[in-house]
Amino acid sequence: MQDHDGHVKPTLDITRPLDQLVDLSEKYLSGDTSIYQRAGELLHIQHDKDRKVVLKALKSPFMRYLLSRVALWVKEDESVHPPASIARCLVDRSVWPNIRKLRALTTFPPISSDGGVNAEIGYHDATNVYFAGGVEVKIPPSPSLKDAKEAVATLLDIVVDFPFATPGHASAWLAGLLSPIVRFAHNGNTPIVIVQANGPRVGKTNLVKIVAHILSGDECPVVTHTKSEDEERKRILSYLRVGRSMVLVDNVVGQYGGASVNALATSRMWEDRVLGHSKVIQVQNDTTWFITGNNIILAPDTAERCLNVRLLSLEERPHLRSGFKYPDLFSTIRERRGVLLSAALCIIKGYIQAGSPDMKLDRWGSFEPWSNLVRNALVWAGQPDPASTRVELEMDADVGRHDASSLVEGWLELEKEFDIQGGMTAKQAYDLLSNGAKAPTLRAVLAEITGEERRLPNAHTIGRHLRELRDRNFNGRAIKCHADDKKGHRWYVASMETRGQGDRGQDSPALNARKKGKRPNYSSTLNGHLNGSKPPQSVQPDSSNGGNA
Secondary structure: OEEEOOEEEOEEEOOOOHHHHHHHHHHHHOOOOOEEEEOOEEEEEEEOOOOOEEEEEOOHHHHHHHHHHHOEEEEOOEEOOOOHHHHHHHHHOOOOOOOOEOOEEEOOOOEOOOOOEOOOOEEEOOOOEEEOOOOOOOOOOOOOHHHHHHHHHHHHHHOOOOOEOOHHHHHHHHHHHHHHHOOOOOOOOOOEEEEEEOOOOOOHHHHHHHHHHHHHOOOOOEEEOOOOHHHHHHHHHHHHHHOOOEEEEEEEOOEEOOHHHHHHHOOOEEEEEOOOOOOEEEEEOOOEEEEEEEOOEEOHHHHOOEEEEEEOOOOOOHHHOOOOOOOOHHHHHHHOHHHHHHHHHHHHHHHHHOOOOOOOOOOOOOOHHHHHHHHHHHHHOOOOOOOOOHHHHHHHHHHHHHHHHHHHHHHHHHHHHOOOOOOEOHHHHHHHHHOOOOOHHHHHHHHHHHOOOOEEOOHHHHHHHHHHHEOOOEOOEEEEEEOOOOOOOEEEEEEOOOOOOOOOOOOOHHHHHHHOOOOOOOOHHHHHHHOOOOOOOOOEEOOOOOOOO
């Protein structure tokens, strides 16, 4: 140890072995309270030009500066700068045993699973969260049920001018506000928050901005909707990587959802490739996603993963409304931010300290820890179940389920029309329809897929849709498959056995044949309908027809 410029620093001789220098450097850096690790990279807490606390990824040049702060570097008893090779080795590591792990940088005091709220600026060991400060909160040491109800009233008062469709939708907005706050008090998934209205300019985006201003005192990041799965994944990784508490996807038009969105809502960890690199990283999913739009239609599997906040305006021109209680709403929120944030924390702390009573709510699969905390806390504080409004989303999404059910019914329709035994390939079904088969239900569904009334999707596309529906129960029936890579997979409709139900419904002829011990005839019935036929003039088959899907 040497006293250098008034600071006692350890001495590192750069002639020592590289591995020792790297390990010792990391040990000395661990004493710097501005250095953390997350998602396989080193981060540094800094202040921007507005004195706001920000996180920056450490690069080799700045690492050399930090190394010079924690140690005195010498070579043959002469002072030298820290070697660039040491800085690069430290930055390129993926794990640093001595460096503290950072889960998030927040602009609100994190609340832990025991209801503890640490409002001091800095790093909190209980949550691995760094609180940046900028707001003062005052919460009763042991909030009562009365305190929690008053806190709810305080929060609902600030949105009194918004036309929530029902009190349940207002409760769902409260749940959206509490979701980022409780992110570190449970280890479960957080539902996506849908904020929609029956028309434009009703206030849906402002509802989300209110949440952002309460949590951070500022706007939240806004992105536009994309239908590209690749672009969706890139965005998700980018925002999770920087540890945003919330993100707004604004003004969604058309259907929202898909594989990436569904995985995001029900995954605690997210793994993907870094853009422009071959490196794959894994990050913790601590972001609450808000989606706005007018009468949003969600993909069927997405609807069950979402909270539903709906505004219903009876005004023809809602943007011309007047007579608001808070005409300068966001100035009011900025002035009262500490009070509003304290109210939100009070609800959760009060519920936890009351023993987290079970409010006997319906189970919400994949979101049990969040549900046990947020839903129960709001119902305990006298509010409707915030999840009750999601039924509307699932009903709207059932438009897609109806199309899927119609495909099953249409396939059975085609089987019956030609008395097909043992199922048929997608190519055979395509040929039958091209040769004038009636099957009106199936034709209507396939026309929805192509978007043109008289055009059929190709066999590959038909087969893909059948695979997506395989073994799913639609009104007691399901699409089943005889796998055959040589002759093509044969698809047929069979009844779906449901636990506790004695009526198995009506099976397809193929399944009835199997029940009687007979081997289904896979080809004879179809051959008679397909030999030598040409598509009639009234049908326009897709020119890119595939093989035996």
